[in-house]
Amino acid sequence: MDVIFRAMAVIETRGLTKRYGHGDAAAPALVELDLDVREGEIFGFLGPNGAGKSTTIRLLLGFLHPTAGRAAVLGHDIRRDSVAIRRQVGYLPGGIAFWDGLSGTHLLDELAALSGRPPVRRTDLLDRLELSAETLRRPVRDYSRGMRQKLGIVQALQHDPELAILDEPSEGLDPLMQRAFYDILDDLRAAGRTIFFSSHVLSEVERVCDRVAIVRHGRLVALEDVASLLARRRRNVEMRFEGDAPRLTAVSGVSDVHVTEGLLTCRLEGDVGPFLAALVGLVVRDLTIEPARLEEAFLEFYEDAIDRPTDGATGRAQDDVVQGVRA
Amino acid sequence: MNGPLFGHIWRANRGRLAIIALTLLVWGTLLPVIYDAFGVQFKQLQDSGIIPPQFTQFGGGDIFSLTGSVALGFIHPIAVGLMLVFAVGFSAAAVAGERQRGTLEVLLSRPISRRRIYLTLLAAATLFVAVVVAALTSGALIGAMLTDRVAELGPGNLPLLWLNGTLLFVAIAAVSMAASVSFDRLTPAIGLSLGFVLLQYFMNALGELWPDAAWLQPFSVFSYLDARAALSGLPDPANFVVLASVIAAAVGYALIVFPRRDLAAPS
Numbered sequence: 234m235d236v237i238f239r240a241m242a243v244i245e246t247r248g249l250t251k252r253y254g255h256g257d258a259a260a261p262a263l264v265e266l267d268l269d270v271r272e273g274e275i276f277g278f279l280g281p282n283g284a285g286k287s288t289t290i291r292l293l294l295g296f297l298h299p300t301a302g303r304a305a306v307l308g309h310d311i312r313r314d315s316v317a318i319r320r321q322v323g324y325l326p327g328g329i330a331f332w333d334g335l336s337g338t339h340l341l342d343e344l345a346a347l348s349g350r351p352p353v354r355r356t357d358l359l360d361r362l363e364l365s366a367e368t369l370r371r372p373v374r375d376y377s378r379g380m381r382q383k384l385g386i387v388q389a390l391q392h393d394p395e396l397a398i399l400d401e402p403s404e405g406l407d408p409l410m411q412r413a414f415y416d417i418l419d420d421l422r423a424a425g426r427t428i429f430f431s432s433h434v435l436s437e438v439e440r441v442c443d444r445v446a447i448v449r450h451g452r453l454v455a456l457e458d459v460a461s462l463l464a465r466r467r468r469n470v471e472m473r474f475e476g477d478a479p480r481l482t483a484v485s486g487v488s489d490v491h492v493t494e495g496l497l498t499c500r501l502e503g504d505v506g507p508f509l510a511a512l513v514g515l516v517v518r519d520l521t522i523e524p525a526r527l528e529e530a531f532l533e534f535y536e537d538a539i540d541r542p543t544d545g546a547t548g549r550a551q552d553d554v555v556q557g558v559r560a
Numbered sequence: 561m562n563g564p565l566f567g568h569i570w571r572a573n574r575g576r577l578a579i580i581a582l583t584l585l586v587w588g589t590l591l592p593v594i595y596d597a598f599g600v601q602f603k604q605l606q607d608s609g610i611i612p613p614q615f616t617q618f619g620g621g622d623i624f625s626l627t628g629s630v631a632l633g634f635i636h637p638i639a640v641g642l643m644l645v646f647a648v649g650f651s652a653a654a655v656a657g658e659r660q661r662g663t664l665e666v667l668l669s670r671p672i673s674r675r676r677i678y679l680t681l682l683a684a685a686t687l688f689v690a691v692v693v694a695a696l697t698s699g700a701l702i703g704a705m706l707t708d709r710v711a712e713l714g715p716g717n718l719p720l721l722w723l724n725g726t727l728l729f730v731a732i733a734a735v736s737m738a739a740s741v742s743f744d745r746l747t748p749a750i751g752l753s754l755g756f757v758l759l760q761y762f763m764n765a766l767g768e769l770w771p772d773a774a775w776l777q778p779f780s781v782f783s784y785l786d787a788r789a790a791l792s793g794l795p796d797p798a799n800f801v802v803l804a805s806v807i808a809a810a811v812g813y814a815l816i817v818f819p820r821r822d823l824a825a826p827s
Binding site for chain 2: 297324326
C-alpha cells in the first residue's frame with residue numbers, strides 16, 4: 234500500500250485537491266487539504282457556503298475524484314476502496330431526499346439492507362428522536378422537514394457505523410430534538426465512534442465537537458481543539474467600580490479599554506491572572522466576563538473577507554460568511 | 561447485481577409493470593381477433609391494388625395474415641409507446657431521475673459500487689422489458705387460441721419472436737440508461753432517449769414506405785425486429801447480433817462513464 238496512515242487516524246488527507254473543469258478554466262474547490270480526524274472524536278468542519286465542506290465529504294465518500302493528493306478513511310484509500318469505506322460509514326447528506334412513496338419503516342428497512350449491516354441502533358435512535366411506530370407507518374412524503382431530518386439521522390446511524398459523516402445534521406430539528414441529537418453524539422463518542430460533522434451552526438459545534446477545522450475558499454485556515462480556540466479568544470469584560478480607574482492598558486491580554494463614569498469595558502485574551510491581579514485594591518461593584526463564543530473565533534478567521542468590498546466574487550464570499558455566522 | 565437494490569426497484573415498479581403488461585396482453589390478443597374478423601375483407605382490399613404495397617407491409621406486419629397481424633402488433637405505435645414506459649421512461653430516469661430528486665445520494669452512500677448499481681438497474685430494465693414483451697407475445701397466442709388459429713401462428717416460434725422483441729427494447733433501454741448515467745438532470749436524459757427512439761422509428765418507417773430512402777433502414781434498430789421471420793422460424797441471425805451489439809456498446813459506455821463521473825452535490 235503506497236499510502237501510509239497512522240493507526241489512529243480515521244480520516245487522513247494529504248494535499249487533497251479538487252478542481253472542477255480543465256486547464257486554465259479549472260475552478261479550485263479544495264486546495265491541498267491536510268487533515269487528521271482521530272478515532273473516537275467529534276470533529277467539526279466549518280466554513281461558509283462554497284468553502285469546500287461538501288466537496289471534502291464527497292471526496293471522502295468517492296462521489297468525487299480528487300485532482301491531486303491522497304486520502305484514506307478508516308485505512309482505506311479513497312480512490313481504490315470507496316466501497317469498503319462506505320461499508321463502515323454512515324452518511325447524512327445535507328438536504329436529504331428519500332424515496333417518498335415508502336413508509337418510514339420500509340425506508341429504514343431498505344436502507345439497512347443496502348448497507349448490509351443489521352440496524353442495531355435503530356430502536357434506540359427512534360426512541361430518542363421521538364419517531365413513533367405510528368409515524369413510521371406513514372409515507373415519507375407526508376413527513377415534515379424535521380421528521381425527515383430525524384429519519385435521515387436514523388438511517389445514517391442505525392447500523393452503528395465506525396464513522397458517521399453528518400452534513401448539517403441539526404438542520405430542521407427543534408431545540409429539544411437538537412439536544413436529544415447532541416446526547417446521541419455524546420453516546421457515540423463514548424462508544425468509540427468517530428463523528429465528522431459539517432455545520433454552519435457554530436453554537437452546536439462548540440457544544441459537541443472536540444476539534445474543529447475551518448475552511449475558506451477551499452483552503453484549511455484553522456485546525457485545532459475547540460477548547461484551545463475558545464481559550465485564545467478575547468472575552469468581553471464589563472466592570473462597575475468606585476474610585477480611580479485601574480491602569481489596564483499595560484496588562485498582558487487586555488485591550489480596547491474604555492472607561493466612562495465608573496464603567497470600564499475591555500477585551501481580555503488568554504490567562505485572566507494578570508487582569509485580576511491589576512484589580513487588587515479596587516472596589517468592584519459588578520464584573521461580567523462574557524464567555525468567548527466560537528462565533529467570535531470564527532469571525533476573526535474571516536475578518537479580512539468581511540472587510541472586503543461587496544463586489545463580484547468577493548462580495549459573495551462576504552455574504553456567505555455573514556450568512557454562515559448568523560445561521 | 562445487488563439483491564436488496566433489485567428488490568427495491570422491483571417493489572417500486574411492480575404495479576406499473578402489471579398495468580403495462582396487462583395492457584399489452586390485451587393489445588396482443590386483439591390483433592389476431594381483428595384479423596379473424598376482417599382479414600378476408602382486408603385481403604380483398606389489398607388484392608384490389610388500391611393500397612400501395614409498402615403501406616400494407618409496414619414494419620413487416622399487416623392484417624392480411626395472422627403472422628402479419630402479430631408482427632404489426634409489435635411495431636405499432638401503441639405497442640411501441642407502451643414498451644417505452646420501461647425501455648425509455650424507467651431507464652432514462654434510473655440514474656438521472658434519482659440524481660435530480662436527490663435520492664441517489666442515499667444510494668451512493670451504501671457499500672455498492674457504481675458499476676454494480678448500474679448493472680442492477682440494467683438487470684431490472686431487462687426484466688421489465690422481457691415481461692412486457694412476453695405479455696404481448698402471450699396475448700398473440702391467446703388471440704390465436706380464441707380464434708382457433710394456433711397452428712397457423714406456429715406457437716413453437718413464439719420464443720424467437722419474444723427474444724427478437726426483447727433484444728430490440730433492451731437495446732433501447734441500454735441506450736436510454738447510457739444517457740441517464742451521463743446527465744444530472746432528467747430532462748436531457750429522457751429527451752436524448754426519446755429523440756433517439758423517434759429518429760430510429762422515423763428512419764425505419766421512411767425506409768419502408770419510400771423506396772428511395774430504403775438505405776436508411778439498416779441504421780435503425782427497429783429494422784432488426786423481424787417478427788414475421790421469427791414466427792416463420794427462420795429469423796436472420798444478423799438481427800440478433802446487431803441488437804446485441806448495440807446493447808454491448810451502450811453497456812460498455814455506461815460502465816466506463818458512470819464510475820468516472822464526478823457527482824457534485826445536487827443543486
